[in-house]
Amino acid sequence: MIARHHMAGAGASRPRGCCLPLPGAAAARRATMPALVVALAALAAASVAPAAQAPVAEAPIPYYYLIAAPADVAAVDHPNDNGGTIVITWTPSVNDTPDGGIVTGYVIRRARAVTGPYEDVGRTTARTGRYIDSSAETGVPFFYRVDAVAGDVSSQADPVGPVVSAYQWFNWDRLNLAVLGVLLSGAVLWWVNALKRGRTANVRRIPALEAVSEAVGRATEMGRPILFVPGLQDMDDMQTVAAITILGRVASITAEYDARLEVPTTRSLVMTAARDAVQRACLGAGRPDAYNPESIYYVTNEQFGYVAAINGVICRERPATCLYFGAFFAESLILSETGRSVGAVQIAGTAETAQVPFFLAACDYVLIGEEFYAASAYLSGDPRQLGSLKGQDVGKVFAAAAIVLGCLLATAASLSGSRTLETLAGAVRAVFRAQ
């Protein structure tokens, strides 16, 4: 047992051990007497006595108060991680209550030996019972101590340990994601192979993509350029990768029609990838001369600088067609409204759900969500790529079935109060839970 005494106020004149505990302290002493800390608190009692009832000034009566240390302290290695993390839990001090609790927080201390020295690794507020120490070294044994704190006063629980942080080879919390990923990937690959072997698939019409050829033709007839904006993100964003694949298809049609394509980018890597894609598309279309690297250029990484530059291009060049594919944010409406003001045919596609309504309001055609990712396969007409769309459909059927089943089970559990149905509904939810 370790007990420490702290002076908590001025004017402490009584000898130690003579105490008038605050409410709740008696219970605290009973509960965790070995860890009690006695402290001098204040000299306030005399000051609250009305002067009329105390004609003779009494000596101030000091208050002492007790803080119970936190109980049931435990430290364990954080499961399913790469090591370096230890979880410390405890039962809050009995003086840590919402009404009149005096504990203000907890300090978590750590040492390599049970005798110390202990160093502070973190603090929590009152009424918490968990702390994650992410600074532990993997493979090193540590001892932990949790101190309840009330102002300058603290009381400490017995140290626990040793506990060693280790890495795990599999994150079992994400088993559901792994299983879902394998199933969906399997479905996609199965359909890709099936269509490669000659199986046919019916892919529904996507008017926005059918309009691409029409829009390119219009630009050719009008002698005006086509503006392709690949969004604001870099090549590490899947939307940008999808946008570049669409650009390749668009460039192929553009080369065939002999139209002029302009691609301002906000990232240098996107510019490089876009140049490669367009060059290859022009070669594929038998028009290598149609490739002009100058028309694919870097503008700036700054969001609104990019917007200003594109707006300038739209106002000066007056493109006949504006294509917005990729990740867009606040600029979506500014760009599409400017394009609309010059009478351009506009087609947009993004996976940013918050921007879809803006594009819908200002563009002629919009690819919503999955349609955007399907665009490349749709435009290519390649059976292998169309197979990936069928694989997606398997995922959609599975998701829809799980939603319907989950709703039915949850409703039935709610109406009947059956624990079994509730457990089953929870199991369906757990399949899609992300950790």
Next chain:
Amino acid sequence: MQRAVPFAITFVTAWVLLWAVVVPPIDQIREEFVLFFDILAAFAFLLGGASLLGRHGRKIRRRARGWGYSAACLGAFLLTLGLGLLKVGGEGGLAGSVTAEGSALGWIYEYVFGPCDASLISLLAFYVASASFRAFRVRNTEATVMLVTAFIVLLGRTFLGGVATDWLPEQLAPLKIPNLVQWIMSVPVTAGNRAIMIGIALGIISTSLKVMLGIDRTYLGEDA
């Protein structure tokens, strides 16, 4: 070779990143890859700078239409670059921080770049008005439903929305505008959003597989 190496890098990186989700020790390698991407992107700035200089330089040289804008762009670019590289005005000179108080770059950022940025985003208010006017025109059933829904939501976000239906008895509480807004946002809007999100998630999985397995190599400048 020119295509095989990038594809090999894509293949290996993608699989490592994928496994990092369920195999914790690989997560550290994932962080390394992310770092490498940042380094690569930093070097790519040179490509971007070269593109910017080349494009606008050519326009100025040819006195092409709008070459004045190019001159202004290049002037601003070179001035900002120079002031930033030389750390003009900041404490500590070349050894100091580029964002030190009193630096010329900081001044440009605060008094030129910031206001320009704010001006551009403020244009959004006007564009929202014109787009809303078009979107909410009653042309068919869907547009009418959207107009009514938008009207209720907009009204419910104001003080008037609460006052207008406050008189309704408790039995009709669900019809009070704030409650209607709450229902619209948490039921039909959430359902629609989630449907789109599920589609997007499946689309990402499918596109990722196409990229990882080389079914679609357009992003590498190659036909499938």
